[in-house]
Amino acid sequence: GEVKPIEPNEKETLNEHRRRSINRLNKWSRFYVKNPVFAVQKKVIKEGEEQEILKEDDKKEDEYGVFANAKIERGIELLEVKWTSCLSVDTIRVEQGELFERMVHYGLAQEDVLAVGLIMYKHCMAKETFNLKEWVASLPTRYDSSLYFSEQEMEYLAGSPAFVDIMVEKEVATKLYDQLSQSLFKDQVILEKCAGQPIDWDTFRWAHSTITARKIYVTDPDSAVSSDGKQLKLSPVVPPIIDYFNHATDPSAEIDYNEVLGSVDVKAIRDIKKGEEIFVSYDYHYCGSDLLVDYGYLPNKIDEKSCVNVLMEELLETISLDDPIKDDKYYLVNKLFETKDIKLKISMDSLTEDLLKISKYMAYKQESLLEYLKRLVSLKIGHYPTSIIQDKEFLVSQEYKQLSARSKLAFNLVLQEKQILSNVYTKLQENIEAIDSRDRKVKDEL
Numbered sequence: 472g473e474v475k476p477i478e479p480n481e482k483e484t485l486n487e488h489r490r491r492s493i494n495r496l497n498k499w500s501r502f503y504v505k506n507p508v509f510a511v512q513k514k515v516i517k518e519g520e521e522q523e524i525l526k527e528d529d530k531k532e533d534e535y536g537v538f539a540n541a542k543i544e545r546g547i548e549l550l551e552v553k554w555t556s557c558l559s560v561d562t563i564r565v566e567q568g569e570l571f572e573r574m575v576h577y578g579l580a581q582e583d584v585l586a587v588g589l590i591m592y593k594h595c596m597a598k599e600t601f602n603l604k605e606w607v608a609s610l611p612t613r614y615d616s617s618l619y620f621s622e623q624e625m626e627y628l629a630g631s632p633a634f635v636d637i638m639v640e641k642e643v644a645t646k647l648y649d650q651l652s653q654s655l656f657k658d659q660v661i662l663e664k665c666a667g668q669p670i671d672w673d674t675f676r677w678a679h680s681t682i683t684a685r686k687i688y689v690t691d692p693d694s695a696v697s698s699d700g701k702q703l704k705l706s707p708v709v710p711p712i713i714d715y716f717n718h719a720t721d722p723s724a725e726i727d728y729n730e731v732l733g734s735v736d737v738k739a740i741r742d743i744k745k746g747e748e749i750f751v752s753y754d755y756h757y758c759g760s761d762l763l764v765d766y767g768y769l770p771n772k773i774d775e776k777s778c779v780n781v782l783m784e785e786l787l788e789t790i791s792l793d794d795p796i797k798d799d800k801y802y803l804v805n806k807l808f809e810t811k812d813i814k815l816k817i818s819m820d821s822l823t824e825d826l827l828k829i830s831k832y833m834a835y836k837q838e839s840l841l842e843y844l845k846r847l848v849s850l851k852i853g854h855y856p857t858s859i860i861q862d863k864e865f866l867v868s869q870e871y872k873q874l875s876a877r878s879k880l881a882f883n884l885v886l887q888e889k890q891i892l893s894n895v896y897t898k899l900q901e902n903i904e905a906i907d908s909r910d911r912k913v914k915d916e917l
């Protein structure tokens with residue numbers, strides 16, 4: 472039969488259209504649900520609850536999340552999405568074969584294959600049938616993550632590692648977009664399907680940001696074990712419905728990948744009350760700046776686990792030019808940052824092992840580890856142009872109220888980072904004093 476395109480109709484606002492699409496998504500998703508105890512719903516801020524930083528911008532599109540419709544007991548499996556039902560390189564290979572060949576030819580990374588495939592689904596395949604149709608129609612039209620930050624909004628990130636991260640993200644994505652505009656996007660396969668409608672930057676950054684904010688990594692069933700029998704090949708996929716769970720540092724559910732069944736599932740890890748939002752943790756190792764860069768989201772409070780990233784440049788700064796073993800230290804810092812999955816972080820409850828390792832090497836012979844870290848932390852604090860006191864004054868000013876949602880996010884991130892660093896500094900200082908007084912006591916006793 473005729474496939475009805477899911478297009479916003481002219482009388483609808485953006486939010487009305489999304490609400491209608493989410494209703495359809497909920498109906499469609501029953502297929503994946505193990506227990507019909509939850510639904511995707513609009514996030515509402517209950518009275519008395521602390522306001523999310525983002526929600527002050529009324530131009531913002533509605534935010535959705537997953538909510539419990541009934542009491543859910545710990546251990547209950549909520550839903551299961553087969554690997555083959557996710558947006559993946561495989562789905563695109565199967566449903567967009569010709570384009571897939573072209574993308575392989577141009578050497579696109581897996582994440583970029585997903586982004587371009589998503590553009591096709593959303594903008595160029597309205598009349599075709601595909602499994603993820605309801606899901607594609609339900610997606611938000613924008614994010615507050617890195618590619619959406621203007622230069623002006625980035626000014627509020629001065630001194631933060633997020634500034635550098637966003638610069639890099641933007642640079643890499645615009646370069647890729649320019650390249651693809653000159654090659655793949657001019658390809659006959661795309662020109663025909665997209666009926667002369669060129670893929671613009673806005674469409675591209677939307678798709679790119681959607682993949683970044685909604686993907687998870689699973690072990691590819693086809694290449695589960697590589698030749699050395701150890702390393703597993705990870706593939707990015709976006710699992711529909713599961714991509715509607717919001718992030719919390721103390722989550723109530725967990726996403727798992729079942730290699731035997733080849734499915735992504737979600738399980739409650741504590742009892743959840745009826746009406747409560749169900750949260751997962753995107754990544755336990757994420758600092759506030761990582762959440763902002765990838766998701767355009769920032770928790771509204773810091774806790775013992777909150778962390779601040781350390782950049783390679785910041786470590787290099789701690790090496791003085793007349794240091795006799797400065798070459799060894801440079802070598803070490805470079806080596807450490809070559810491994811991509813290592814990220815140095817400073818948090819209140821613990822210093823990461825990587826950071827401890829490097830600081831041990833870097834510590835001057837006559838200087839203790841704690842002194843070294845204190846120096847690193849105060850160096851980092853020195854990068855921010857304003858103080859915590861100044862920020863707190865600005866926070867209650869009229870000028871602050873008028874900022875864009877992203878500027879507010881940026882401002883709050885930087886303030887949180889300074890608070891974390893200043894707490895860590897105090898803690899280090901206390902430790903140093905405790906050790907000093909213990910040493911003095913030992914001396915006195917002697």
Ligand SMILES: C[S@@+](CC[C@H](N)C(=O)[O-])C[C@H]1O[C@@H](n2cnc3c(N)ncnc32)[C@H](O)[C@@H]1O
Binds near residue numbers: 536684715716766
């Ligand atoms: C995987 S999606 C979750 C579904 C999303 N809320 C939606 O309406 O489509 C990730 C996005 O959700 C938002 N988000 C995640 N956790 C959040 C939270 N705790 N509060 C508010 N928004 C959150 C961010 O905008 C992020 O980019």
